[in-house]
Structures are given as C-alpha cells and as structure tokens.
Amino acid sequence: MNNEEKELNNDTNNKSEKKKESLLKKILKMKKVLFIIIIVIVLGLGITFSTSVIKSQTKTTKLGLEDMGELVTQTAYLTIVQDTSEHREFFDLFQIPFTESRQIFSYDLEVDVSVDFSEISAEYNDKQKEITFKLPHAKIYKSTLNPDSLKVYLDSESLFSRIDLTEHNEAIKQMQEQGIKDAEANGILEAGDENAKRLLETFVKKDNKYKDYTINYTYI
Numbered sequence: 001m002n003n004e005e006k007e008l009n010n011d012t013n014n015k016s017e018k019k020k021e022s023l024l025k026k027i028l029k030m031k032k033v034l035f036i037i038i039i040v041i042v043l044g045l046g047i048t049f050s051t052s053v054i055k056s057q058t059k060t061t062k063l064g065l066e067d068m069g070e071l072v073t074q075t076a077y078l079t080i081v082q083d084t085s086e087h088r089e090f091f092d093l094f095q096i097p098f099t100e101s102r103q104i105f106s107y108d109l110e111v112d113v114s115v116d117f118s119e120i121s122a123e124y125n126d127k128q129k130e131i132t133f134k135l136p137h138a139k140i141y142k143s144t145l146n147p148d149s150l151k152v153y154l155d156s157e158s159l160f161s162r163i164d165l166t167e168h169n170e171a172i173k174q175m176q177e178q179g180i181k182d183a184e185a186n187g188i189l190e191a192g193d194e195n196a197k198r199l200l201e202t203f204v205k206k207d208n209k210y211k212d213y214t215i216n217y218t219y220i
Contacts, residue, residue, distance in 0.1 A: 073191075078183065084102070115196040
C-alpha cells in the first residue's frame with residue numbers, strides 16, 4: 001500500500017472516530033437532560049404529595065349525616081287539663097244564674113323536639129386528634145294529642161249557652177300550646193341538644209380510629 005492510500009485510510013478512520021465521539025457526547029447530553037427531567041418530575045410529585053398530607057390534617061365532612069334528616073332527640077309526655085266555660089251575662093254587669101255550660105277534661109300529649117342532622121358538619125384535625133361538630137340547636141318538632149286518653153271530669157251544659165265545636169277546637173289548640181310551654185319550661189330543648197351530642201359521639205366512636213379523639217361542639 002502506498003503512502004497516499006495510507007493517508008486516505010487514516011483520514012477515514014479519524015472521521016469515523018470523530019463521529020463516534022460526537023455521537024457519544026450527544027448520548028451523554030441526552031442522558032443528563034433525561035436525568036434532570038426525572039428529578040423534576042420526582043420533586044414535583046413529592047411536593048404534591050406533601051401538600052395533600054398537610055391538607056388532610058384538617059378536613060370537613062358530612063359523614064353521611066344528611067341521610068338521617070330531621071331526627072327526634074327528646075320526647076316529653078304530659079297530661080293537660082282544660083277548663084272551658086260559657087255563660088250569659090246581663091248587660092255585661094253580672095252572670096245570669098243557671099246559664100253556664102262548663103267542660104273540664106284532660107288529654108295526654110307528646111311533645112317532640114328534633115335536630116336537623118342534614119345541617120351538621122364535622123371538622124377533623126388528625127394532628128390534634130380533635131373533632132369539631134357544627135350543629136343547629138334542637139327545636140320543637142311537633143305536639144301530638146292522644147285522642148284515646150280523654151278524661152272528662154265535668155260536662156255541664158245549659159240550654160241557654162252551649163260550647164260549640166269552634167270553641168272546643170280552640171280549647172284543644174290551647175292545650176297543645178300549653179303542653180309545648182310546659183315542656184320548654186322543663187328543659188326539653190336542652191335535653192334534645194344533649195341527646196344529639198351523645199348520638200354524634202356514639203356515631204363517631206364506633207370507628208376505633210377516633211376512640212381517643214376529643215369531640216367539641218359549636219352551634220350554627
């Protein structure tokens with residue numbers, strides 16, 4: 001092989017080596033870029049995960065309580081006596097004798113108070129191991145008169161004055177209103193609040209995860 005052919009081969013080999021080196025450098029650069037991208041993705045995921053953990057320290061949930069709706073938390077049982085009379089008067093000056101009609105009777109009543117559980121929300125603080133319930137106060141739900149409990153103590157009717165159905169119905173309404181007032185005076189609303197708290201505590205502490213949590217209550 002002459003000198004010219006040797007030089008040509010050398011040039012060819014050098015170019016081939018340079019191409020290999022250039023390709024190797026490109027591959028190394030690509031690897032670095034790819035490595036940086038992977039690091040960025042991992043850091044991004046780490047930040048996202050960290051943020052979600054912090055948010056989960058305090059969270060608000062309904063706990064499915066909205067499905068319970070209006071729930072009766074306390075019932076009072078009462079017997080109300082009603083005294084109704086009707087008579088005629090002489091020019092509003094005095095009662096005319098033997099014209100009075102009078103009824104004295106009683107009914108048993110049930111007065112219910114309720115709490116709207118659909119309005120209750122719970123805030124969990126896993127870090128402090130606390131649960132705070134936000135709930136409405138108990139309120140009068142209904143007053144129910146038991147018609148089978150009627151007891152008549154006096155039913156005296158005069159031909160000159162009669163107690164009509166309108167007056168009788170008004171007497172029934174007054175009995176129900178009085179029953180509600182008596183129940184409120186005996187603390188039925190406060191008892192309804194306390195029973196709602198006990199129901200919530202029982203509901204939550206069925207889950208062993210929350211058995212050591214402190215439960216607080218605030219009213220809407």
